Amino acid sequence: MMNPLTLRMIAFQVLIVLALALGALAWIARPEGALIWGVGMATLPVAWVGLHLFGAMPSAACPEQRRTVLNSLIGAGLLIAGALGASALGAMGTIPEDWITRYAMITNAMVLVVIGNGLPKKVEPGCSPTRGLAMQRLIGWTFVIGGIAQAICWLLVPAVDEALVVVTVAIYILMALAILIGIRRIRRGSVTQSPTA
Numbered sequence: 001m002m003n004p005l006t007l008r009m010i011a012f013q014v015l016i017v018l019a020l021a022l023g024a025l026a027w028i029a030r031p032e033g034a035l036i037w038g039v040g041m042a043t044l045p046v047a048w049v050g051l052h053l054f055g056a057m058p059s060a061a062c063p064e065q066r067r068t069v070l071n072s073l074i075g076a077g078l079l080i081a082g083a084l085g086a087s088a089l090g091a092m093g094t095i096p097e098d099w100i101t102r103y104a105m106i107t108n109a110m111v112l113v114v115i116g117n118g119l120p121k122k123v124e125p126g127c128s129p130t131r132g133l134a135m136q137r138l139i140g141w142t143f144v145i146g147g148i149a150q151a152i153c154w155l156l157v158p159a160v161d162e163a164l165v166v167v168t169v170a171i172y173i174l175m176a177l178a179i180l181i182g183i184r185r186i187r188r189g190s191v192t193q194s195p196t197a
Contacts, residue, residue: 005063008070015077016044022084029091040084044077075114079107098160105168109151116143131186138182146175 023041027034051057051069058065086103089095119140120133150171157164 005060005066005070008067008074012044012048012070012073012077015074015081016048019044019077019081019084022081022088026084026088026091029088033087033091037084037087040080040087043080044073047073047076079111082107101160102154105154106151109147109154112143112147112150116140116145116147119143134186135183138186139179142175142178142182146171 020041023037027037030037056069058069060066082103086095086100090097090100117140120137150168153164153167153171157167
């Protein structure tokens with residue numbers, strides 16, 4: 001059985017090759033976007049080289065930290081390769097042009113869901129355990145629900161137009177309000193529960 005870190009390295013290398021191939025297709029189909037395609041194609045290799053040049057890539061002696069960095073690189077690789085793929089397919093006319101925007105907004109929504117799912121699991125040092133965890137849960141749930149709502153909108157609404165953008169902005173405003181109101185309640189609750197001198 002192969003080492004999970006080795007599998008992650010292979011996955012990252014496959015994503016680099018895929019991003020290069022999809023970027024090249026987009027470049028061929030729409031050469032006027034050469035700068036954008038080139039930056040997209042170079043991002044993953046430059047990130048890898050930068051991690052090694054600046055000593056930020058954990059050594060094999062620290063497998064947990066190395067796994068975290070590789071997971072982040074794979075996540076970034078999926079987003080970049082997907083964006084280049086959607087752009088290439090849109091430029092070639094294989095998919096409607098509006099799906100390039102839809103892809104970007106749906107991946108943005110899924111990033112919110114992933115971050116929201118991970119927030120309550122991360123313990124922040126220096127925070128009050130109950131208040132800190134309550135805030136993390138509040139923000140986590142808000143991100144998950146807001147991300148799912150945004151993804152559903154961008155998947156199901158038939159036309160990409162200003163109305164869809166307004167709905168997306170409204171979702172973000174509602175998320176911000178929910179977080180602000182929730183934080184205020186959490187803070188008020190912790191003040192009334194703390195012992196008085």
